[in-house]
Amino acid sequence: xxxxxxxxxxxxxxxxxxxxxxVVSSRARLARNLAGxxxxxxxxxxxxxxxxxxxxxxxxxxxxxxxxxxxVLADLSAAERSILREAHLISPELERHTKHCAVHxxxxxxxxxxxNEEDHIRMQAIVTGYRVREAHRxxxxxxxxxxxxxxxxxSSRLGYLTACPTNTGTGLRASVMLHLPGLVMNGDxxxxxxxxxxxxxxxxxxxxxxxxxxxxxxxxxxxxxLGKSEEEIIESLLGVLDQxxxxxxxxxxxxxxxxxxxxxxxxxxxxxxxxQARMINSAEAIGLLSRLRLGIERGHFHDRxxxxxxxxxxxxxxxxxxxAMRKVAEETELRDAARADFLRERLIDIANSN
Amino acid sequence: xxxxxxxxxxxxxxxxxxxxxxVVSSRARLARNLAGxxxxxxxxxxxxxxxxxxxxxxxxxxxxxxxxxxxVLADLSAAERSILREAHLISPELERHTKHCAVHxxxxxxxxxxxNEEDHIRMQAIVTGYRVREAHRxxxxxxxxxxxxxxxxxSSRLGYLTACPTNTGTGLRASVMLHLPGLVMNGDxxxxxxxxxxxxxxxxxxxxxxxxxxxxxxxxxxxxxLGKSEEEIIESLLGVLDQxxxxxxxxxxxxxxxxxxxxxxxxxxxxxxxxQARMINSAEAIGLLSRLRLGIERGHFHDRxxxxxxxxxxxxxxxxxxxAMRKVAEETELRDAARADFLRERLIDIANSN
Numbered sequence: 001x002x003x004x005x006x007x008x009x010x011x012x013x014x015x016x017x018x019x020x021x022x023v024v025s026s027r028a029r030l031a032r033n034l035a036g037x038x039x040x041x042x043x044x045x046x047x048x049x050x051x052x053x054x055x056x057x058x059x060x061x062x063x064x065x066x067x068x069x070x071x072v073l074a075d076l077s078a079a080e081r082s083i084l085r086e087a088h089l090i091s092p093e094l095e096r097h098t099k100h101c102a103v104h105x106x107x108x109x110x111x112x113x114x115x116n117e118e119d120h121i122r123m124q125a126i127v128t129g130y131r132v133r134e135a136h137r138x139x140x141x142x143x144x145x146x147x148x149x150x151x152x153x154x155s156s157r158l159g160y161l162t163a164c165p166t167n168t169g170t171g172l173r174a175s176v177m178l179h180l181p182g183l184v185m186n187g188d189x190x191x192x193x194x195x196x197x198x199x200x201x202x203x204x205x206x207x208x209x210x211x212x213x214x215x216x217x218x219x220x221x222x223x224x225x226l227g228k229s230e231e232e233i234i235e236s237l238l239g240v241l242d243q244x245x246x247x248x249x250x251x252x253x254x255x256x257x258x259x260x261x262x263x264x265x266x267x268x269x270x271x272x273x274x275x276q277a278r279m280i281n282s283a284e285a286i287g288l289l290s291r292l293r294l295g296i297e298r299g300h301f302h303d304r305x306x307x308x309x310x311x312x313x314x315x316x317x318x319x320x321x322x323x324a325m326r327k328v329a330e331e332t333e334l335r336d337a338a339r340a341d342f343l344r345e346r347l348i349d350i351a352n353s354n
Numbered sequence: 355x356x357x358x359x360x361x362x363x364x365x366x367x368x369x370x371x372x373x374x375x376x377v378v379s380s381r382a383r384l385a386r387n388l389a390g391x392x393x394x395x396x397x398x399x400x401x402x403x404x405x406x407x408x409x410x411x412x413x414x415x416x417x418x419x420x421x422x423x424x425x426v427l428a429d430l431s432a433a434e435r436s437i438l439r440e441a442h443l444i445s446p447e448l449e450r451h452t453k454h455c456a457v458h459x460x461x462x463x464x465x466x467x468x469x470n471e472e473d474h475i476r477m478q479a480i481v482t483g484y485r486v487r488e489a490h491r492x493x494x495x496x497x498x499x500x501x502x503x504x505x506x507x508x509s510s511r512l513g514y515l516t517a518c519p520t521n522t523g524t525g526l527r528a529s530v531m532l533h534l535p536g537l538v539m540n541g542d543x544x545x546x547x548x549x550x551x552x553x554x555x556x557x558x559x560x561x562x563x564x565x566x567x568x569x570x571x572x573x574x575x576x577x578x579x580l581g582k583s584e585e586e587i588i589e590s591l592l593g594v595l596d597q598x599x600x601x602x603x604x605x606x607x608x609x610x611x612x613x614x615x616x617x618x619x620x621x622x623x624x625x626x627x628x629x630q631a632r633m634i635n636s637a638e639a640i641g642l643l644s645r646l647r648l649g650i651e652r653g654h655f656h657d658r659x660x661x662x663x664x665x666x667x668x669x670x671x672x673x674x675x676x677x678a679m680r681k682v683a684e685e686t687e688l689r690d691a692a693r694a695d696f697l698r699e700r701l702i703d704i705a706n707s708n
Contacts, residue, residue, distance in 0.1 A: 261691050265632035276626030278619035337615055 009087030012110040017129015024177040028135040029124035031171035035151040039163040048100035058149035073101040082320025169226030181216040182251030215290030267295040279336040304350045363441030366464040370661045371483015378531040382489040383478035385525035389505040393517040402454035412503035427455040436674025523580030535570040536605030569644030621649040633690040658704045
């Protein structure tokens with residue numbers, strides 16, 4: 001299972017999308033619960049099974065879902081569940097729970113419908129590049145389609161009801177993963193992040209809540225789901241992101257003009273460590289790989305390394321993927337050694353021709 | 355001048371000597387002052403000139419000095435004076451002063467007789483590897499020869515008189531430069547260094563007093579010059595060094611047996627940074643190069659990098675040498691970039707074939 005799983009999971013990375021030099025990916029997710037059923041956390045196994053079956057029936061009834069693939073979490077090993085989380089297809093919450101939990105995946109893995117997460121349904125669309133509206137449009141279509149078969153818990157005063165009040169209202173969370181090396185290197189990033197947070201947006205690392213920003217990668221999403229329309233939420237997020245992208249682009253340009261050797265040094269040192277280390281943990285690898293993205297923009301790697309390659313690598317170096325690909329044991333030291341070997345094999349050919 | 359100077363200066367590195375995996379070099383120096391002349395720091399220019407001329411006359415009178423080369427410090431640029439200091443042929447003290455200062459160098463630069471340093475004469479023998487006795491024998495011969503022509507300030511109670519009381523007595527300072535990566539990596543080095551210091555030995559970095567230990571390189575010398583014979587000083591230093599060398603050898607063996615990947619990782623990461631950096635300062639370069647010494651012992655570089663190569667590199671990456679070889683300006687940033695280019699050119703061929 002796990003071998004095909006890790007290949008399936010990375011399919012949404014098939015291309016890089018618009019503004020991929022700064023925006024790695026865009027996501028939109030909706031939280032929904034079935035009317036008349038207890039929230040998952042206070043459910044009996046029978047309740048959970050009923051929710052599972054109802055969602056499965058809705059999905060199998062609709063032609064647009066005909067190619068979807070259901071994965072039952074209880075059928076997976078812990079390593080396989082990690083693979084799904086690492087590829088951003090299920091939440092850490094769903095990874096931890098297995099009882100009657102499932103995920104329905106689109107053939108290209110760009111849509112996932114999680115069942116019996118904190119909410120009965122968490123549906124997500126993920127695409128590469130700066131395409132928040134597209135992700136939102138896609139997930140709305142999924143939502144509309146499911147609505148034909150399922151009745152969602154809804155209050156005319158509050159909107160959609162959710163297990164955690166922070167999701168109540170639209171149930172919408174839109175987010176992007178940004179690569180901000182310019183603002184990190186010029187030292188502005190912390191101030192900007194604080195400003196963004198004060199305006200009601202959450203800033204997180206590569207793997208959501210609780211993960212610190214790793215390398216130059218920042219995940220930004222709306223905090224507010226209540227009292228605003230979905231359209232307003234998307235609009236205000238895009239307003240912030242548009243500005244942030246301009247500032248990152250300016251920061252890079254200034255660095256390239258004023259401190260070209262400083263930038264080159266940072267890129268090539270990262271490359272040197274990635275290619276020569278014999279043990280490397282994920283956090284360090286993410287940080288170093290994220291610096292290589294800047295090298296692509298500077299033309300250092302010609303066509304031998306692309307944004308797409310890097311997006312894949314950021315996922316492939318995660319423990320679950322590594323264990324599946326390299327048949328390596330769970331011990332941290334062995335995994336760190338396998339990660340270093342993997343990175344060396346993949347990156348050594350990007351010959352240093354500058 | 356400066357081009358030939360940096361080539362001349364590195365000649366004493368011609369071979370690597372015994373135990374060169376741990377002992378980079380051995381030195382012995384004697385401090386002497388002319389009887390009846392004021393110490394240099396309270397001298398008039400005329401006094402200094404008289405000392406200079408007296409020493410020059412003594413040297414030109416003796417056949418064993420016939421191939422010696424006199425360098426008058428006032429004839430050199432600041433960069434050229436740095437070259438002499440970086441190659442360990444003159445002291446930082448002599449580098450700072452030029453008036454009537456000179457150094458008489460043996461053809462292979464293994465003997466230098468400094469004139470009008472803190473003392474009228476500082477004579478030094480420097481050899482590669484663990485050869486303290488040889489350095490001591492050589493410098494004693496130089497001393498004996500000069501004694502035929504010069505009368506040194508001597509008290510039957512105190513011994514040789516020197517400008518600073520810490521050198522009075524024998525005027526002998528014997529020292530070795532040690533490479534201790536095993537004890538650095540296993541964390542024992544600080545405790546051992548403290549013990550050694552408590553027994554009356556000084557521990558310094560690559561460039562003498564005031565320089566911190568850089569990388570895994572430690573310079574150890576006797577503190578006491580008074581109340582002991584030269585033979586006793588050498589004996590007690592060798593006693594400490596013999597033990598230290600055994601401990602370093604044990605530490606390396608344990609690391610190689612117990613944590614081979616950890617050691618390999620440290621070596622190859624250092625290599626990766628040295629080969630890929632675009633700016634690098636001397637201290638970092640010394641630290642990284644010193645790690646490569648361990649790679650030689652592990653057979654990582656086959657015959658493409660030797661202890662001799664590394665000994666040269668440790669000197670060549672110093673600012674003065676770099677400025678002479680690469681015709682680079684004195685600005686730190688430019689020099690750091692030139693150092694990175696130099697290291698890349700020199701090291702890139704040590705292909706990673708492991």
